[in-house]
Amino acid sequence: MLRIEALTKRYKTGDAALRSVSLSVGPGEIIGLIGPSGAGKSTLIRCVNRLVEPTSGKVWLGEIDVTATRGSALRQLRRRIGMIFQEFALVERLTVMENVLSGRLGYTGFWASWFRRFKQADIEDAIALLERVGLIDHIDKRADALSGGQRQRVGIARALAQKPELLLIDEPTASLDPKTSRSVMRLLTELCSEHRLAAIVNIHDVGLAQQFLPRIVGLNGGRIVYDGPASGLTAEVLTTIYGEEDWTANAASHADEEATDEGAASSARLLEVSVGPKVEAAQ
Amino acid sequence: MTADTMRRAVDTPSTLRRKWAPPRLIEGTAARWLLTLAICTYLYLAFNSIDVNWTRVAEGLIRAGRLFEGFLSPNFTARWSDIQQGFIESLTMTVTATVAGVVLAVPFGLGAARNIAPWWLYGFCRGVIAVSRALQDIIVAIFFVAMFGFGPFAGFLTLTVSTIGFLSKLLADDIEEIAPRQVEAIRATGAGFWQVIDYAVASQVIPRLVGLTAYKVDINFRESSVIGIVGAGGIGATLNTALDRYEFDSAAAILILIIAVVLACEYGSGWIRKRFA
Numbered sequence: 001m002l003r004i005e006a007l008t009k010r011y012k013t014g015d016a017a018l019r020s021v022s023l024s025v026g027p028g029e030i031i032g033l034i035g036p037s038g039a040g041k042s043t044l045i046r047c048v049n050r051l052v053e054p055t056s057g058k059v060w061l062g063e064i065d066v067t068a069t070r071g072s073a074l075r076q077l078r079r080r081i082g083m084i085f086q087e088f089a090l091v092e093r094l095t096v097m098e099n100v101l102s103g104r105l106g107y108t109g110f111w112a113s114w115f116r117r118f119k120q121a122d123i124e125d126a127i128a129l130l131e132r133v134g135l136i137d138h139i140d141k142r143a144d145a146l147s148g149g150q151r152q153r154v155g156i157a158r159a160l161a162q163k164p165e166l167l168l169i170d171e172p173t174a175s176l177d178p179k180t181s182r183s184v185m186r187l188l189t190e191l192c193s194e195h196r197l198a199a200i201v202n203i204h205d206v207g208l209a210q211q212f213l214p215r216i217v218g219l220n221g222g223r224i225v226y227d228g229p230a231s232g233l234t235a236e237v238l239t240t241i242y243g244e245e246d247w248t249a250n251a252a253s254h255a256d257e258e259a260t261d262e263g264a265a266s267s268a269r270l271l272e273v274s275v276g277p278k279v280e281a282a283q
Numbered sequence: 284m285t286a287d288t289m290r291r292a293v294d295t296p297s298t299l300r301r302k303w304a305p306p307r308l309i310e311g312t313a314a315r316w317l318l319t320l321a322i323c324t325y326l327y328l329a330f331n332s333i334d335v336n337w338t339r340v341a342e343g344l345i346r347a348g349r350l351f352e353g354f355l356s357p358n359f360t361a362r363w364s365d366i367q368q369g370f371i372e373s374l375t376m377t378v379t380a381t382v383a384g385v386v387l388a389v390p391f392g393l394g395a396a397r398n399i400a401p402w403w404l405y406g407f408c409r410g411v412i413a414v415s416r417a418l419q420d421i422i423v424a425i426f427f428v429a430m431f432g433f434g435p436f437a438g439f440l441t442l443t444v445s446t447i448g449f450l451s452k453l454l455a456d457d458i459e460e461i462a463p464r465q466v467e468a469i470r471a472t473g474a475g476f477w478q479v480i481d482y483a484v485a486s487q488v489i490p491r492l493v494g495l496t497a498y499k500v501d502i503n504f505r506e507s508s509v510i511g512i513v514g515a516g517g518i519g520a521t522l523n524t525a526l527d528r529y530e531f532d533s534a535a536a537i538l539i540l541i542i543a544v545v546l547a548c549e550y551g552s553g554w555i556r557k558r559f560a
Contacts, residue, residue: 049471051467051470051471072475075473075474075475076473077473078470078471078472078473079472079473081471082471082472083468083471083472085464085467085468087464089464089465089467089468090465090468091465091468091469091482091483091486091487092462092465092486092487093486093487093489093490094482094486098482102469102472102474102482103472104472105469105472105473105474105475105478105482106472106473106474107473108478110475110477110478110481113474113478113481113482114481155468158468158472162472162473168471
Protein backbone atom coordinates (compact mmCIF):
# COMPACT_ATOMS: atom_id res chain seq x y z
CA MET A 1 0.00 0.00 0.00
CA LEU A 2 2.77 2.38 0.96
CA ARG A 3 6.17 1.82 -0.59
CA ILE A 4 9.20 3.92 0.22
CA GLU A 5 12.16 3.43 -2.10
CA ALA A 6 15.67 4.63 -1.38
CA LEU A 7 14.40 7.78 0.30
CA THR A 8 17.11 10.31 1.15
CA LYS A 9 16.73 13.66 2.83
CA ARG A 10 19.54 16.11 3.26
CA TYR A 11 18.69 19.36 5.05
CA LYS A 12 20.09 22.70 3.91
CA THR A 13 22.45 22.63 6.87
CA GLY A 14 24.06 19.60 5.24
CA ASP A 15 22.84 17.04 7.74
CA ALA A 16 21.63 13.85 6.14
CA ALA A 17 18.45 12.94 8.03
CA LEU A 18 17.61 9.91 5.90
CA ARG A 19 20.03 7.77 3.92
CA SER A 20 18.40 5.56 1.32
CA VAL A 21 15.53 4.27 3.41
CA SER A 22 13.30 1.60 1.87
CA LEU A 23 10.19 0.34 3.58
CA SER A 24 6.82 -0.99 2.65
CA VAL A 25 3.62 -1.05 4.64
CA GLY A 26 0.75 -3.36 3.73
CA PRO A 27 -2.94 -2.45 3.95
CA GLY A 28 -4.10 -2.47 7.56
CA GLU A 29 -0.58 -2.95 8.83
CA ILE A 30 0.69 -0.92 11.81
CA ILE A 31 4.38 -0.44 12.25
CA GLY A 32 6.28 1.17 15.07
CA LEU A 33 9.24 3.33 14.14
CA ILE A 34 11.79 3.54 16.93
CA GLY A 35 15.22 5.07 17.18
CA PRO A 36 17.21 7.72 19.05
CA SER A 37 16.41 11.42 18.78
CA GLY A 38 17.70 12.70 15.48
CA ALA A 39 17.55 9.29 13.82
CA GLY A 40 15.19 10.66 11.16
CA LYS A 41 11.85 9.29 12.38
CA SER A 42 9.96 12.57 12.07
CA THR A 43 11.60 13.38 8.76
CA LEU A 44 10.61 9.98 7.39
CA ILE A 45 6.91 10.32 8.11
CA ARG A 46 6.89 13.95 6.96
CA CYS A 47 8.36 12.89 3.64
CA VAL A 48 5.37 10.60 3.13
CA ASN A 49 2.87 13.48 3.07
CA ARG A 50 5.46 15.96 1.79
CA LEU A 51 5.45 18.32 4.73
CA VAL A 52 9.17 17.78 4.17
CA GLU A 53 10.52 17.55 0.62
CA PRO A 54 12.70 14.48 0.14
CA THR A 55 16.04 15.03 -1.58
CA SER A 56 15.83 11.82 -3.61
CA GLY A 57 14.02 8.50 -3.68
CA LYS A 58 10.39 7.68 -4.22
CA VAL A 59 7.27 7.28 -2.13
CA TRP A 60 4.36 5.32 -3.60
CA LEU A 61 0.89 5.45 -2.11
CA GLY A 62 -0.96 2.74 -4.02
CA GLU A 63 -0.24 3.55 -7.65
CA ILE A 64 0.54 7.25 -7.11
CA ASP A 65 4.07 8.56 -6.94
CA VAL A 66 3.82 10.96 -3.98
CA THR A 67 7.15 12.59 -4.73
CA ALA A 68 6.00 13.65 -8.21
CA THR A 69 2.69 15.32 -7.26
CA ARG A 70 2.23 19.03 -6.78
CA GLY A 71 -0.49 21.63 -6.27
CA SER A 72 -4.04 20.33 -6.05
CA ALA A 73 -2.96 16.74 -6.78
CA LEU A 74 -0.76 16.89 -3.70
CA ARG A 75 -3.63 18.28 -1.61
CA GLN A 76 -5.89 15.46 -2.84
CA LEU A 77 -3.21 12.98 -1.88
CA ARG A 78 -2.86 14.50 1.60
CA ARG A 79 -6.57 13.93 2.17
CA ARG A 80 -5.85 10.19 2.06
CA ILE A 81 -3.15 10.44 4.74
CA GLY A 82 -4.13 11.34 8.29
CA MET A 83 -1.53 12.74 10.66
CA ILE A 84 -1.39 12.77 14.44
CA PHE A 85 1.18 14.90 16.27
CA GLN A 86 3.22 14.77 19.42
CA GLU A 87 2.07 18.10 20.85
CA PHE A 88 -1.39 17.39 19.40
CA ALA A 89 -1.09 20.40 17.04
CA LEU A 90 -4.72 21.31 17.53
CA VAL A 91 -5.68 24.83 16.56
CA GLU A 92 -5.88 26.07 20.12
CA ARG A 93 -8.48 28.80 19.70
CA LEU A 94 -10.89 26.75 17.61
CA THR A 95 -13.51 24.54 19.22
CA VAL A 96 -13.25 20.77 19.44
CA MET A 97 -15.80 20.40 16.64
CA GLU A 98 -14.01 22.91 14.39
CA ASN A 99 -10.78 21.01 14.94
CA VAL A 100 -12.39 17.71 14.00
CA LEU A 101 -14.12 19.24 10.98
CA SER A 102 -10.82 20.74 9.84
CA GLY A 103 -10.03 17.16 8.82
CA ARG A 104 -12.60 17.70 6.06
CA LEU A 105 -11.01 20.89 4.68
CA GLY A 106 -9.58 19.03 1.71
CA TYR A 107 -13.13 18.09 0.69
CA THR A 108 -14.71 21.47 1.41
CA GLY A 109 -14.73 24.62 -0.70
CA PHE A 110 -13.07 27.75 0.70
CA TRP A 111 -16.22 29.79 1.31
CA ALA A 112 -18.08 26.86 2.86
CA SER A 113 -15.15 26.35 5.24
CA TRP A 114 -14.92 30.12 5.90
CA PHE A 115 -18.54 30.20 7.07
CA ARG A 116 -18.11 26.81 8.81
CA ARG A 117 -20.88 25.35 6.61
CA PHE A 118 -19.71 21.77 6.35
CA LYS A 119 -21.66 19.09 4.55
CA GLN A 120 -24.33 17.39 6.66
CA ALA A 121 -22.63 14.01 6.22
CA ASP A 122 -19.31 15.47 7.44
CA ILE A 123 -21.01 16.90 10.52
CA GLU A 124 -22.68 13.58 11.30
CA ASP A 125 -19.37 11.73 10.88
CA ALA A 126 -17.57 14.22 13.12
CA ILE A 127 -20.22 13.77 15.82
CA ALA A 128 -19.91 10.00 15.55
CA LEU A 129 -16.13 10.25 15.86
CA LEU A 130 -16.39 12.47 18.93
CA GLU A 131 -18.73 9.90 20.45
CA ARG A 132 -16.25 7.15 19.61
CA VAL A 133 -13.34 8.94 21.30
CA GLY A 134 -15.56 9.94 24.23
CA LEU A 135 -15.53 13.72 23.80
CA ILE A 136 -19.07 14.42 22.64
CA ASP A 137 -19.75 16.44 25.81
CA HIS A 138 -16.90 18.83 24.95
CA ILE A 139 -17.99 19.49 21.38
CA ASP A 140 -18.08 23.31 21.64
CA LYS A 141 -15.24 23.75 24.11
CA ARG A 142 -12.11 25.45 22.89
CA ALA A 143 -9.28 23.02 22.25
CA ASP A 144 -7.01 24.79 24.75
CA ALA A 145 -9.51 24.04 27.52
CA LEU A 146 -8.89 20.28 27.29
CA SER A 147 -6.41 18.03 29.08
CA GLY A 148 -3.53 16.35 27.24
CA GLY A 149 -5.29 13.02 26.78
CA GLN A 150 -8.46 14.72 25.58
CA ARG A 151 -6.52 16.85 23.11
CA GLN A 152 -4.84 13.82 21.66
CA ARG A 153 -8.27 12.24 21.19
CA VAL A 154 -9.37 15.33 19.28
CA GLY A 155 -6.22 15.00 17.18
CA ILE A 156 -7.12 11.37 16.46
CA ALA A 157 -10.71 12.32 15.55
CA ARG A 158 -9.41 15.04 13.21
CA ALA A 159 -7.15 12.56 11.42
CA LEU A 160 -9.95 10.00 11.12
CA ALA A 161 -12.39 12.63 9.84
CA GLN A 162 -10.29 12.62 6.69
CA LYS A 163 -11.32 8.99 6.15
CA PRO A 164 -7.68 8.22 5.45
CA GLU A 165 -6.10 5.02 4.19
CA LEU A 166 -2.89 5.67 6.04
CA LEU A 167 -2.14 7.27 9.39
CA LEU A 168 1.16 8.96 10.17
CA ILE A 169 1.51 9.17 13.91
CA ASP A 170 4.35 11.25 15.33
CA GLU A 171 5.15 10.47 18.97
CA PRO A 172 1.50 10.18 20.04
CA THR A 173 2.31 9.61 23.70
CA ALA A 174 5.40 11.72 24.33
CA SER A 175 3.40 14.47 26.07
CA LEU A 176 1.16 12.12 28.05
CA ASP A 177 1.43 10.26 31.35
CA PRO A 178 1.91 6.47 31.29
CA LYS A 179 -1.74 5.59 31.90
CA THR A 180 -3.08 8.03 29.32
CA SER A 181 -0.36 6.87 26.92
CA ARG A 182 -1.65 3.31 27.16
CA SER A 183 -5.27 4.28 26.64
CA VAL A 184 -4.34 6.44 23.63
CA MET A 185 -2.26 3.62 22.12
CA ARG A 186 -5.11 1.15 22.70
CA LEU A 187 -7.57 3.55 21.06
CA LEU A 188 -5.25 4.01 18.10
CA THR A 189 -4.73 0.32 17.48
CA GLU A 190 -8.45 -0.39 17.87
CA LEU A 191 -9.39 2.36 15.45
CA CYS A 192 -6.82 1.15 12.94
CA SER A 193 -8.26 -2.34 12.95
CA GLU A 194 -11.87 -1.04 12.89
CA HIS A 195 -11.17 1.06 9.80
CA ARG A 196 -8.52 -1.25 8.34
CA LEU A 197 -6.01 1.58 8.40
CA ALA A 198 -2.33 1.26 7.78
CA ALA A 199 -0.23 3.30 10.19
CA ILE A 200 3.33 4.33 10.90
CA VAL A 201 3.82 5.21 14.56
CA ASN A 202 6.95 7.08 15.64
CA ILE A 203 7.46 6.20 19.23
CA HIS A 204 10.10 6.80 21.86
CA ASP A 205 8.87 4.35 24.42
CA VAL A 206 10.20 0.91 23.50
CA GLY A 207 8.06 -0.87 26.10
CA LEU A 208 4.90 0.75 24.77
CA ALA A 209 5.90 -0.06 21.19
CA GLN A 210 6.43 -3.72 22.06
CA GLN A 211 3.14 -3.89 23.90
CA PHE A 212 0.96 -2.45 21.13
CA LEU A 213 2.77 -2.71 17.81
CA PRO A 214 3.44 -6.06 16.15
CA ARG A 215 6.08 -4.87 13.67
CA ILE A 216 8.97 -2.64 14.63
CA VAL A 217 11.36 -0.72 12.39
CA GLY A 218 14.50 0.61 14.04
CA LEU A 219 16.16 3.71 12.65
CA ASN A 220 19.64 4.96 13.48
CA GLY A 221 21.52 7.77 11.78
CA GLY A 222 18.97 7.89 8.96
CA ARG A 223 19.22 4.17 8.14
CA ILE A 224 16.97 1.24 8.90
CA VAL A 225 18.90 -1.07 11.21
CA TYR A 226 16.07 -3.38 12.24
CA ASP A 227 12.82 -4.50 10.67
CA GLY A 228 11.02 -7.36 12.34
CA PRO A 229 8.54 -8.46 14.98
CA ALA A 230 8.36 -6.67 18.31
CA SER A 231 9.36 -9.90 20.04
CA GLY A 232 12.73 -9.72 18.27
CA LEU A 233 13.81 -6.59 20.15
CA THR A 234 16.59 -8.22 22.15
CA ALA A 235 19.21 -6.33 24.10
CA GLU A 236 21.59 -6.71 21.16
CA VAL A 237 19.06 -5.24 18.73
CA LEU A 238 18.34 -2.32 21.02
CA THR A 239 22.06 -1.67 21.29
CA THR A 240 22.23 -1.54 17.50
CA ILE A 241 19.37 0.93 17.35
CA TYR A 242 20.20 3.15 20.28
CA GLY A 243 23.77 2.42 21.28
CA GLU A 244 25.34 0.69 24.25
CA GLU A 245 23.18 0.54 27.36
CA ASP A 246 22.33 -2.01 30.01
CA TRP A 247 18.97 -3.04 28.54
CA THR A 248 18.27 -5.86 30.94
CA ALA A 249 18.36 -3.69 34.07
CA ASN A 250 15.03 -2.12 33.19
CA ALA A 251 13.81 -3.38 29.88
CA ALA A 252 10.88 -1.00 29.67
CA SER A 253 12.86 2.13 30.48
CA HIS A 254 12.89 5.08 28.17
CA ALA A 255 15.31 4.95 25.33
CA ASP A 256 18.69 6.56 25.69
CA GLU A 257 18.73 9.95 24.06
CA GLU A 258 22.27 9.69 22.77
CA ALA A 259 22.84 8.46 19.27
CA THR A 260 26.10 6.61 19.32
CA ASP A 261 27.27 4.62 16.37
CA GLU A 262 28.75 1.73 18.16
CA GLY A 263 28.29 -1.95 18.75
CA ALA A 264 28.52 -4.19 15.72
CA ALA A 265 26.33 -6.80 17.35
CA SER A 266 25.18 -9.24 14.76
CA SER A 267 21.69 -10.56 14.68
CA ALA A 268 19.73 -12.53 12.13
CA ARG A 269 17.16 -9.75 11.89
CA LEU A 270 19.57 -6.88 11.45
CA LEU A 271 19.39 -5.42 7.98
CA GLU A 272 22.23 -2.98 8.17
CA VAL A 273 24.65 -2.14 10.86
CA SER A 274 26.33 1.22 10.82
CA VAL A 275 29.70 1.17 12.50
CA GLY A 276 30.82 4.71 13.18
CA PRO A 277 34.45 5.73 13.18
CA LYS A 278 34.37 6.86 16.76
CA VAL A 279 33.83 4.09 19.24
CA GLU A 280 33.23 5.37 22.70
CA ALA A 281 34.40 3.26 25.55
CA ALA A 282 31.66 1.47 27.36
CA GLN A 283 31.27 2.68 30.89
CA MET B 284 37.14 15.44 44.18
CA THR B 285 37.90 14.21 47.66
CA ALA B 286 37.12 16.20 50.77
CA ASP B 287 40.83 16.85 51.25
CA THR B 288 41.42 18.43 47.83
CA MET B 289 38.24 20.44 48.18
CA ARG B 290 39.40 22.01 51.42
CA ARG B 291 42.73 22.90 49.88
CA ALA B 292 40.99 24.62 46.97
CA VAL B 293 39.03 26.83 49.35
CA ASP B 294 41.94 27.65 51.65
CA THR B 295 44.46 28.86 49.07
CA PRO B 296 43.35 31.33 46.41
CA SER B 297 44.33 30.22 42.91
CA THR B 298 45.90 33.60 41.97
CA LEU B 299 47.59 36.41 43.84
CA ARG B 300 44.91 38.95 42.92
CA ARG B 301 43.06 40.33 45.94
CA LYS B 302 41.43 43.57 44.73
CA TRP B 303 38.26 43.90 42.74
CA ALA B 304 36.25 46.79 41.34
CA PRO B 305 33.41 46.60 38.83
CA PRO B 306 34.53 47.04 35.21
CA ARG B 307 34.25 50.65 33.96
CA LEU B 308 32.36 51.78 30.86
CA ILE B 309 35.48 53.63 29.68
CA GLU B 310 38.74 52.13 30.87
CA GLY B 311 41.24 55.03 30.60
CA THR B 312 41.08 57.51 33.53
CA ALA B 313 42.12 60.55 31.44
CA ALA B 314 39.64 59.74 28.68
CA ARG B 315 36.85 59.34 31.22
CA TRP B 316 37.51 62.76 32.81
CA LEU B 317 37.91 64.46 29.45
CA LEU B 318 34.58 63.12 28.25
CA THR B 319 32.80 64.21 31.43
CA LEU B 320 34.29 67.72 31.09
CA ALA B 321 33.26 67.95 27.42
CA ILE B 322 29.68 66.96 28.20
CA CYS B 323 29.42 69.46 31.06
CA THR B 324 30.84 72.29 28.91
CA TYR B 325 28.43 71.53 26.11
CA LEU B 326 25.42 71.44 28.45
CA TYR B 327 26.47 74.77 30.02
CA LEU B 328 26.75 76.46 26.63
CA ALA B 329 23.58 74.83 25.34
CA PHE B 330 21.46 75.99 28.26
CA ASN B 331 22.90 79.48 27.98
CA SER B 332 21.97 79.65 24.30
CA ILE B 333 18.28 79.36 25.15
CA ASP B 334 16.99 82.90 25.35
CA VAL B 335 14.61 83.33 28.20
CA ASN B 336 12.50 86.41 27.69
CA TRP B 337 11.12 87.03 31.15
CA THR B 338 8.49 89.50 30.02
CA ARG B 339 7.11 86.88 27.65
CA VAL B 340 7.19 84.27 30.40
CA ALA B 341 5.19 86.61 32.59
CA GLU B 342 2.62 87.19 29.82
CA GLY B 343 2.50 83.47 29.22
CA LEU B 344 1.88 82.78 32.87
CA ILE B 345 -1.02 85.21 32.83
CA ARG B 346 -2.45 83.42 29.80
CA ALA B 347 -1.84 80.07 31.47
CA GLY B 348 -3.76 81.36 34.47
CA ARG B 349 -6.68 82.32 32.24
CA LEU B 350 -6.52 78.90 30.56
CA PHE B 351 -6.76 77.15 33.89
CA GLU B 352 -9.51 79.54 34.92
CA GLY B 353 -11.30 78.48 31.75
CA PHE B 354 -10.84 74.90 32.82
CA LEU B 355 -12.59 75.63 36.06
CA SER B 356 -15.48 77.19 34.19
CA PRO B 357 -15.64 75.36 30.84
CA ASN B 358 -18.13 76.83 28.44
CA PHE B 359 -19.89 74.15 26.41
CA THR B 360 -22.68 76.38 25.10
CA ALA B 361 -21.03 79.41 23.47
CA ARG B 362 -19.52 77.43 20.57
CA TRP B 363 -21.63 74.30 20.90
CA SER B 364 -22.55 73.94 17.22
CA ASP B 365 -18.84 74.24 16.23
CA ILE B 366 -17.82 71.78 18.94
CA GLN B 367 -20.54 69.35 17.93
CA GLN B 368 -19.59 69.53 14.26
CA GLY B 369 -15.90 69.10 15.13
CA PHE B 370 -16.57 66.03 17.23
CA ILE B 371 -18.80 64.44 14.62
CA GLU B 372 -16.10 65.04 12.01
CA SER B 373 -13.39 63.63 14.26
CA LEU B 374 -15.37 60.54 15.18
CA THR B 375 -16.31 59.96 11.55
CA MET B 376 -12.67 60.30 10.51
CA THR B 377 -11.57 57.95 13.28
CA VAL B 378 -14.09 55.22 12.51
CA THR B 379 -13.86 55.32 8.70
CA ALA B 380 -10.06 55.60 8.70
CA THR B 381 -9.69 52.72 11.16
CA VAL B 382 -12.00 50.47 9.14
CA ALA B 383 -10.31 51.36 5.84
CA GLY B 384 -6.92 50.97 7.51
CA VAL B 385 -7.72 47.50 8.87
CA VAL B 386 -9.11 46.34 5.52
CA LEU B 387 -5.89 47.42 3.81
CA ALA B 388 -3.59 46.39 6.67
CA VAL B 389 -4.64 42.73 6.56
CA PRO B 390 -3.36 42.04 3.00
CA PHE B 391 -0.19 44.07 3.66
CA GLY B 392 0.31 42.23 6.95
CA LEU B 393 -0.06 38.83 5.25
CA GLY B 394 2.32 39.92 2.50
CA ALA B 395 4.89 41.16 5.00
CA ALA B 396 5.08 37.90 6.98
CA ARG B 397 8.18 36.00 5.93
CA ASN B 398 6.70 32.58 6.73
CA ILE B 399 3.77 33.08 4.32
CA ALA B 400 4.80 35.41 1.52
CA PRO B 401 7.33 34.90 -1.26
CA TRP B 402 10.40 37.14 -0.98
CA TRP B 403 9.35 39.69 -3.63
CA LEU B 404 5.95 40.28 -2.01
CA TYR B 405 7.58 40.38 1.40
CA GLY B 406 10.02 43.05 0.22
CA PHE B 407 7.29 45.16 -1.37
CA CYS B 408 4.96 45.02 1.64
CA ARG B 409 7.72 45.68 4.15
CA GLY B 410 8.74 48.67 2.01
CA VAL B 411 5.23 50.13 2.02
CA ILE B 412 5.00 49.63 5.78
CA ALA B 413 8.40 51.23 6.37
CA VAL B 414 7.45 54.32 4.34
CA SER B 415 4.08 54.77 6.05
CA ARG B 416 5.71 54.42 9.46
CA ALA B 417 8.65 56.70 8.68
CA LEU B 418 6.47 59.74 8.03
CA GLN B 419 4.98 61.33 11.11
CA ASP B 420 1.19 61.79 10.97
CA ILE B 421 1.37 65.59 10.95
CA ILE B 422 3.74 65.58 7.96
CA VAL B 423 1.43 63.18 6.11
CA ALA B 424 -1.52 65.41 7.03
CA ILE B 425 0.26 68.50 5.63
CA PHE B 426 0.85 66.58 2.38
CA PHE B 427 -2.78 65.53 2.07
CA VAL B 428 -4.08 69.01 2.97
CA ALA B 429 -1.82 70.43 0.27
CA MET B 430 -3.10 67.83 -2.20
CA PHE B 431 -6.81 67.68 -1.43
CA GLY B 432 -7.47 70.92 0.45
CA PHE B 433 -8.68 71.58 3.99
CA GLY B 434 -11.21 69.31 5.60
CA PRO B 435 -11.85 65.87 6.97
CA PHE B 436 -10.99 64.02 3.72
CA ALA B 437 -7.29 64.86 4.22
CA GLY B 438 -7.66 63.73 7.83
CA PHE B 439 -9.28 60.46 6.77
CA LEU B 440 -6.42 59.71 4.36
CA THR B 441 -3.79 60.56 6.97
CA LEU B 442 -5.28 58.29 9.60
CA THR B 443 -5.78 55.48 7.07
CA VAL B 444 -2.10 55.59 6.11
CA SER B 445 -1.02 55.61 9.73
CA THR B 446 -3.37 52.69 10.56
CA ILE B 447 -1.94 50.63 7.70
CA GLY B 448 1.60 51.25 8.92
CA PHE B 449 0.78 50.46 12.51
CA LEU B 450 -1.45 47.42 12.11
CA SER B 451 0.21 45.66 9.20
CA LYS B 452 3.62 45.80 10.85
CA LEU B 453 2.36 44.38 14.13
CA LEU B 454 0.17 41.84 12.32
CA ALA B 455 3.08 40.66 10.17
CA ASP B 456 5.36 40.32 13.20
CA ASP B 457 2.61 38.38 14.96
CA ILE B 458 2.09 36.03 12.00
CA GLU B 459 5.82 35.35 11.92
CA GLU B 460 5.60 34.07 15.48
CA ILE B 461 2.62 31.72 15.22
CA ALA B 462 2.96 28.07 16.26
CA PRO B 463 4.13 26.28 13.08
CA ARG B 464 2.78 22.91 14.23
CA GLN B 465 -0.83 24.06 13.95
CA VAL B 466 -0.14 25.23 10.39
CA GLU B 467 1.52 21.91 9.59
CA ALA B 468 -1.47 19.99 10.95
CA ILE B 469 -3.97 21.91 8.82
CA ARG B 470 -1.76 21.56 5.72
CA ALA B 471 -1.57 17.82 6.38
CA THR B 472 -5.35 17.50 6.01
CA GLY B 473 -5.11 18.58 2.37
CA ALA B 474 -6.42 22.09 3.02
CA GLY B 475 -5.80 24.78 0.39
CA PHE B 476 -3.66 27.88 1.01
CA TRP B 477 -6.52 30.18 2.02
CA GLN B 478 -8.05 27.50 4.23
CA VAL B 479 -4.70 27.20 6.01
CA ILE B 480 -4.66 30.99 6.43
CA ASP B 481 -8.21 30.93 7.80
CA TYR B 482 -7.97 27.94 10.16
CA ALA B 483 -4.34 27.86 11.27
CA VAL B 484 -3.09 31.46 10.91
CA ALA B 485 -6.13 33.70 11.44
CA SER B 486 -7.31 31.80 14.49
CA GLN B 487 -3.92 32.40 16.09
CA VAL B 488 -3.57 36.10 15.31
CA ILE B 489 -7.14 37.45 15.36
CA PRO B 490 -7.40 38.11 19.11
CA ARG B 491 -4.30 40.29 18.97
CA LEU B 492 -5.46 41.98 15.76
CA VAL B 493 -8.77 42.86 17.42
CA GLY B 494 -6.98 44.22 20.48
CA LEU B 495 -4.60 46.30 18.37
CA THR B 496 -7.48 47.65 16.30
CA ALA B 497 -9.35 48.74 19.42
CA TYR B 498 -6.16 50.41 20.64
CA LYS B 499 -5.65 52.10 17.28
CA VAL B 500 -9.20 53.53 17.44
CA ASP B 501 -8.30 55.56 20.48
CA ILE B 502 -4.89 56.56 19.05
CA ASN B 503 -6.67 57.67 15.88
CA PHE B 504 -9.13 59.78 17.80
CA ARG B 505 -6.31 61.58 19.60
CA GLU B 506 -4.43 61.96 16.31
CA SER B 507 -7.55 63.36 14.67
CA SER B 508 -7.55 66.24 17.16
CA VAL B 509 -3.87 66.96 16.43
CA ILE B 510 -3.98 66.84 12.64
CA GLY B 511 -6.98 69.20 12.73
CA ILE B 512 -4.51 71.91 13.71
CA VAL B 513 -2.77 71.63 10.29
CA GLY B 514 -6.11 71.86 8.52
CA ALA B 515 -7.23 68.27 8.28
CA GLY B 516 -10.64 68.96 9.83
CA GLY B 517 -12.17 67.57 12.98
CA ILE B 518 -12.16 68.75 16.58
CA GLY B 519 -8.52 69.88 16.24
CA ALA B 520 -9.62 72.63 13.87
CA THR B 521 -12.29 73.78 16.35
CA LEU B 522 -9.77 73.71 19.20
CA ASN B 523 -7.28 75.70 17.16
CA THR B 524 -9.90 78.35 16.37
CA ALA B 525 -10.89 78.63 20.02
CA LEU B 526 -7.26 79.09 21.11
CA ASP B 527 -6.63 81.66 18.35
CA ARG B 528 -9.56 83.70 19.61
CA TYR B 529 -8.39 83.36 23.23
CA GLU B 530 -11.71 81.64 24.07
CA PHE B 531 -10.15 79.52 26.75
CA ASP B 532 -13.45 78.48 28.29
CA SER B 533 -14.55 76.91 24.99
CA ALA B 534 -11.06 75.39 24.52
CA ALA B 535 -11.33 73.89 27.98
CA ALA B 536 -14.72 72.43 27.10
CA ILE B 537 -13.19 70.82 23.99
CA LEU B 538 -10.24 69.40 25.93
CA ILE B 539 -12.53 67.94 28.58
CA LEU B 540 -14.64 66.28 25.88
CA ILE B 541 -11.51 64.87 24.19
CA ILE B 542 -10.34 63.40 27.51
CA ALA B 543 -13.80 61.90 28.07
CA VAL B 544 -13.89 60.28 24.62
CA VAL B 545 -10.34 58.92 24.99
CA LEU B 546 -11.22 57.45 28.38
CA ALA B 547 -14.37 55.87 26.94
CA CYS B 548 -12.29 54.37 24.08
CA GLU B 549 -9.79 53.05 26.61
CA TYR B 550 -12.46 51.25 28.61
CA GLY B 551 -14.16 50.02 25.46
CA SER B 552 -10.96 48.59 24.00
CA GLY B 553 -10.06 46.93 27.29
CA TRP B 554 -13.45 45.23 27.34
CA ILE B 555 -13.13 44.11 23.70
CA ARG B 556 -9.64 42.72 24.30
CA LYS B 557 -10.88 40.69 27.25
CA ARG B 558 -13.73 39.24 25.21
CA PHE B 559 -11.45 38.13 22.36
CA ALA B 560 -8.49 36.78 24.32
